[in-house]
Amino acid sequence: MRQKKFILQEQEIPTHWYNIQADMPTKPLPPLNPATRKPLNADDLSHIFNKECAKQEMDMEHTWIEIPEEVREKYSYYRTTPLVRAYALENALGTTAHIYFKNESTNPLGSHKINSAIPQCYYCKQEGDTNVTTETGAGQWGMALSYAAKLYGLEAAVYQVKITMQQKPYRSTVMRTFGATVEGSPSMSTRAGKNVITRDPNYPGSLGTAISEAIELATTTPGCKYALGSVLNHVALHQTVIGLEAEKQMKLAGEYPDKVIACFGGGSNFGGIAFPFMRHLFDGSHKDTEFIAAEPESCPKLTRGKFEYDFGDEAGYTPLLPMYTLGHDFKPANIHAGGLRYHGAGVIISQLIKDGFMKGVDIPQLESFEAGLLFAQTEGIIPAPESCHAIAATIREANKATKAGQSPVILFCLSGHGLIDMPSYESFINGDLRNYSVSNSEIEENLKKVPR
Template structure:
């Protein structure tokens, strides 16, 4: 079953969950003084409209017409009932997924890339710099930048640069310059590159390189694909659409599941529903974040202030962290290899309003293969983490004879990740 909205039903406003949080977010701190960072300090790397959204306390923020026009190339996205998967599992559970893989770059990431490119363009910016892990974010920003005539430079974590050449080609097709990170082009990257030119890299290092490049290049700004408040805000178009689609079939999820690296696709789907939990309308709603065992930020990290990047160029951010110098194993779910998580997601987890689980690589790909062979879509390795948890939940429903409604975010397709599937099928994928 496929549930679709009309083109005129794309949400016209983004939803901001901050007014509904059980307590205020801990502010970013200046590492030199220990005092909260003045939002104006962020103007060195972000344009003013983005900074305003980052600190906004407004529940609803209008989506500009220029952004809506580009959204309409692929939005609204369909909601699917995974009947073939349900039948294969012989479960009484109802499984739904929001299909964000239908965007031109193949993931949820352009929901914020288009918005950020627009706000930078109207602010007079000429060039955007960023980092990317698996390439979904980098390709989305390259896609968005070309609509607004912006240059785009992407520092791609080297292990993913090597593992996913087609993502690099896609970025270059949309006009971006792609650099394997760590590189010798920045001081942040050079110290790692000089020690080992084949250093696998990390998102923390790539972020440092991209920020350094932005602040040392005239008319350039930095763009981030996850973690910060404004990014999660832009992604709520996913959950707002999904809410309407679930209403159309007379359903409301008992459980929402999403993979988590920085937290953007998870937040995008979950936050409009979490509002109902926070207001007491749906107190029993379960929301589950799924991460890799190789980078278990929520499940094994410390809740404390830490830098968002390896070179310590960012303010200190309160989050669950494995340490800003953490270099994860080179697993194929490159988009989930960040050492920290979004402060909003971390606060919700710390308050017990969401839960988290971590899985190893091979069991994730087993679930991905099951999904591909029942539903027909090859999921991104990141999305497959959510699928693994959904399968476990559906089997629990079977054992307990419970009819629960499960909703998850298929955050992207895996057609650029077939080398990882090849390794799994050949039995060569490490169980990290």
């Protein structure tokens, strides 16, 4: 019988995270103080984040950062995760490509987000904090942080984008199950939220607004720190456990990926699976591997955004970050991949795109769900709407290879399952969904508001 799953033992959970910043040929530009336009350091960031994460955010020197033993012990609750050969999907496509996926949907929270939630809450507890707060789009990050906060006896407050709270009602229920308080954003509980509601009472919400609300709470509440689920460097760092495990598992499979693919919102799961393999691009040992980030056509910051210093939130509470952006007050369409509707790309990803080490592709909403349905019907796993974008990009590459008579090895990250997203699938199956595209004039108008 041919081997389908490649599984590591708990003892093989990585002992260190991989810090790609230390190896990048061109280092990322620093975050700036929006008032002075001067570069910030780790101390400047520590009034928002815990001190250790702020330090990791700015670390350009250490290639490997040790994972605390207590964090590794918590990782063992669900790690390692399987690497799976997608034979049934290959057969359905009639492709010559070899398709593998790293299955991050197998943990109790259903997505990769827990890989960073645990260390962030661990560091907060170690530093004497009592509360954490955050934003969430689709709810994967909010669920993960709520659970991790409970592990360490912290109180969690989550601002969930209002439209996705309505589209995915069970995710906020899961957060409350773990003891978190959850508010739809924009809310009336913060000045940032009130300002948005005053301007537009029917505003469905955005990650930029929810971030503003969470940061406002963190900076006005004693003992409270803000935790972020994507975009920033330390989050991608924590997620490299995905790719480091996948490296070992690909060796067990006797292959090495020619293409590495993941869906893209802010960059956490893409960085998690791609960065460990990308270091071999830098050292020349596997210089032909292609890295592809799949984003929604309705939020095309990688392919149609502009590289600028911009705010990470709508209200302008964050530092200015060097990123590919659609403008910090970009209003995304109400697509069901709520976790991918962020206006900007992470700092590391933006620099890698700028330097040509990876590329982005846009996936229409209907194509993504068609891919998700095919994957579910062949591999037996219903993927999260976000992950469907990675599957769609993988199918594109596999079909292209078949047409060219090639047999590349394709690895993608299945970042989460969609079992709490069934209303999204119901809408697709019923024919109620449609594609959304952003006009050039909309993008240009939004970019006029980016700080110069």
